[in-house]
Amino acid sequence: GEDVEQSLFLSVREGDSSVINCTYTDSSSTYLYWYKQEPGAGLQLLTYIFSNMDMKQDQRLTVLLNKKDKHLSLRIADTQTGDSAIYFCAEAAGYQKVTFGTGTKLQVIP
Amino acid sequence: GAVVSQHPSWVICKSGTSVKIECRSLDFQATTMFWYRQFPKQSLMLMATSNEGSKATYEQGVEKDKFLINHASLTLSTLTVTSAHPEDSSFYICSAHPPGLAGETQYFGPGTRLLVL
Numbered sequence: 001g002e003d004v005e006q007s008l009f010l011s012v013r014e015g016d017s018s019v020i021n022c023t024y025t026d027s028s029s030t031y032l033y034w035y036k037q038e039p040g041a042g043l044q045l046l047t048y049i050f051s052n053m054d055m056k057q058d059q060r061l062t063v064l065l066n067k068k069d070k071h072l073s074l075r076i077a078d079t080q081t082g083d084s085a086i087y088f089c090a091e092a093a094g095y096q097k098v099t100f101g102t103g104t105k106l107q108v109i110p
Numbered sequence: 111g112a113v114v115s116q117h118p119s120w121v122i123c124k125s126g127t128s129v130k131i132e133c134r135s136l137d138f139q140a141t142t143m144f145w146y147r148q149f150p151k152q153s154l155m156l157m158a159t160s161n162e163g164s165k166a167t168y169e170q171g172v173e174k175d176k177f178l179i180n181h182a183s184l185t186l187s188t189l190t191v192t193s194a195h196p197e198d199s200s201f202y203i204c205s206a207h208p209p210g211l212a213g214e215t216q217y218f219g220p221g222t223r224l225l226v227l
Contacts, residue, residue, distance in 0.1 A: 031215065033215060035218075040221075040223070041220055041221065042114075042116075042203050042218040042219050042220040042221040043154070043203065043205075043218040044218070045215055045217065045218075048215055088153065088154070092215075097156075098156075098215075098216060100153045100154045101153060102152070102153050103151075103152075103153050
């Protein structure tokens with residue numbers, strides 16, 4: 001079946017950039033997403049990218065996609081303490097079947 | 111737009127009782143809603159796909175008689191955990207897909223934390 005992998009933990013200093021990486025196995029993925037989950041809360045969609053794109057930028061967020069290597073990354077510029085959360089990448093061939101990664105806990109040190 | 115709510119946000123119940131969790135799409139109609147379960151420090155696991163007006167589709171390993179799903183209207187799906195046991199304690203999250211929205215993504219509710227004593 002589909003598999004989405006992420007590193008479990010990332011620690012950065014406030015003001016630095018954070019880069020969260022994700023690898024996936026399903027070559028038929030059409031959409032790739034990044035979600036943010038704060039403690040005790042549901043998932044908040046941060047951004048998504050179509051599989052025919054290489055990069056997408058949205059304010060402090062930059063998503064890079066290497067389709068050949070099935071590698072997705074999320075870069076958060078000027079990381080703030082409010083960015084501390086768990087970040088999930090996810091892939092889907094359509095909205096019906098979304099496979100989530102294991103989640104990366106981002107800790108921002110003041 | 112694309113707001114999904116859940117009720118209750120948390121519930122504590124005794125072993126053997128049934129618990130109903132509601133998922134509502136507040137500003138759109140959703141023919142399909144999804145129910146996920148999340149254990150501490152783990153990712154989301156899809157339990158079932160809820161289809162308005164028809165039976166839910168359950169993922170492998172999920173007991174349909176244990177987790178009853180009813181999608182009675184285009185804005186409401188309910189998940190009932192029947193005869194709950196401590197191992198059913200978890201964070202339950204629903205999601206829905208707004209038709210016609212670009213990105214083909216799901217929008218998530220805030221989750222319901224269930225603790226079975």
